[in-house]
Amino acid sequence: MLKSADTGLRAVPFPIEDPERIPVERYFSEEFYQAEVEHLWPHVWQMACRLEQIPEEGDWIEYQNVGKSVLVVNTGAGGIKAWHNACRHRGVPVAGHPKIDSVVGGDHGNCKQSGFVCPFHGWRFDMHGENTFVYGKQLFSERQLEHADLNLIPCRVETAIGAAWINFDDEAPSFRDCIGPLIERLEAHNVDKLRMEWCYATVLPANWKIAMEAFMEGYHVMKTHPQLHSALGSLYNDMYGSDTGTGSGGGPGKQQKSAADGAGLREVLDAQFKHMELLSEGMAGMLHAKEVEIARGLLDVEGLPENPNEAVPIWFGMIADQITRQLQARGEPVPNLCEVNVSHPVNAVEFLFPHYFLLPFFSSFSSYRIRPLGPESCFFEIYSLTMFPEGEEPEPVMEPIVLPYDSPDFPPIPRQDYSNIPIQQVGLHARGFDFMRLSKDCEGLISNYQRLIDGYLAGVPQEKLAKANNLLGGNFDGKICDLDF
Ligand code: FES
Numbered sequence: 001m002l003k004s005a006d007t008g009l010r011a012v013p014f015p016i017e018d019p020e021r022i023p024v025e026r027y028f029s030e031e032f033y034q035a036e037v038e039h040l041w042p043h044v045w046q047m048a049c050r051l052e053q054i055p056e057e058g059d060w061i062e063y064q065n066v067g068k069s070v071l072v073v074n075t076g077a078g079g080i081k082a083w084h085n086a087c088r089h090r091g092v093p094v095a096g097h098p099k100i101d102s103v104v105g106g107d108h109g110n111c112k113q114s115g116f117v118c119p120f121h122g123w124r125f126d127m128h129g130e131n132t133f134v135y136g137k138q139l140f141s142e143r144q145l146e147h148a149d150l151n152l153i154p155c156r157v158e159t160a161i162g163a164a165w166i167n168f169d170d171e172a173p174s175f176r177d178c179i180g181p182l183i184e185r186l187e188a189h190n191v192d193k194l195r196m197e198w199c200y201a202t203v204l205p206a207n208w209k210i211a212m213e214a215f216m217e218g219y220h221v222m223k224t225h226p227q228l229h230s231a232l233g234s235l236y237n238d239m240y241g242s243d244t245g246t247g248s249g250g251g252p253g254k255q256q257k258s259a260a261d262g263a264g265l266r267e268v269l270d271a272q273f274k275h276m277e278l279l280s281e282g283m284a285g286m287l288h289a290k291e292v293e294i295a296r297g298l299l300d301v302e303g304l305p306e307n308p309n310e311a312v313p314i315w316f317g318m319i320a321d322q323i324t325r326q327l328q329a330r331g332e333p334v335p336n337l338c339e340v341n342v343s344h345p346v347n348a349v350e351f352l353f354p355h356y357f358l359l360p361f362f363s364s365f366s367s368y369r370i371r372p373l374g375p376e377s378c379f380f381e382i383y384s385l386t387m388f389p390e391g392e393e394p395e396p397v398m399e400p401i402v403l404p405y406d407s408p409d410f411p412p413i414p415r416q417d418y419s420n421i422p423i424q425q426v427g428l429h430a431r432g433f434d435f436m437r438l439s440k441d442c443e444g445l446i447s448n449y450q451r452l453i454d455g456y457l458a459g460v461p462q463e464k465l466a467k468a469n470n471l472l473g474g475n476f477d478g479k480i481c482d483l484d485f
């Protein structure tokens, strides 16, 4: 909670005053949306593209969000650069124009030879952003043509974990400082070596935060993803003493309730395996089909302890070991999963504030990026990420396949999530429904995220915001934390 109104901070519309209660206007008010456009998005690190999308010198891709367009360019020896996409003459975007009125841009090409040519009067810029041609120079006053003043305006960009991250704020702490130790943990898992297998996208009629928050707790699994619930017993039974609910699905080696209560070992392993299959099919990745097959080969393994609660983590360790060996033997750049799961463990979900998250399992991941299109609409992308033998990587996926949110072509688990998100947005408008009521124990991430947003809207010093951001990587079912502002 923002501690004082007299600290020179801006007033936040519909602020969070009770960390367990989220005022509903934050999800539909034009005023709140505009506050985010003005005070949140220009100061945060945004995942602009995956580096595999711009592998060659001169490759560029456009990134758009909340009315801004940026060109991310591979300049070869000069590294990855980003330019604000506006000609220095009269402001026309120098690239990406065929799609400027599409939902979120994403045009791409190679500018090594041609550079960027403004479609209005033909001014040119090279991949380093330098102006190389002004048509009819003699028509301009000399002071209008100061060379440095004609170059494309650079946008701050950093690369990490296989992606380019942009920030409009030159004063913001670095990407690494904002995200914190999570970066090292992801690097240890060779996340930069992952490649997209596919990318689907949809327009959801919901606020972007509603969409993010659908992935911040496992509390919804019992009702929203009943197939996952029935494969394994209840985790919340143990944790919270309720009589319904299950865990989030968890990551490798998470013990589930079905491992207790006298079930035989084989029965428990079968249930765990079934859960893996459902996750793999349900996400069309994340726990990749090739990894499921390796796990299947260990169902009959001998020598495990009789007690399932002891055996299951050991069994998951054996799967991780076999995945490491077998995929490495195929030439995939998989790290030693047994080692990195101990030295740099990752959570079942890892958030990179504000609009990107990764769902790791063994060596493959799912990832999500969500961009607002207005107070009650967002563009929602899902990527399946996996590794390939070096030199056998497929052509990069350059654009998502955009489907209606209720399309049967979405993998089953996201489709189940999409069934709730738009109707929740409608429910928030109900008379008398003033705030969301959070569980302090398993919906804390939602509170933490929302209060960090308030920090940006209020203008809390960025070093403090970065420190708070470091706390947010988190797993499903995080607790409400003190963000120290
Ligand atoms: S606006 Fe680009 S050349 Fe005129």
Ligand SMILES: [Fe+2]
Pocket (backbone or CB within 6 Å): 214, 215, 220, 224, 225, 413, 417
């Ligand atoms: Fe879900």
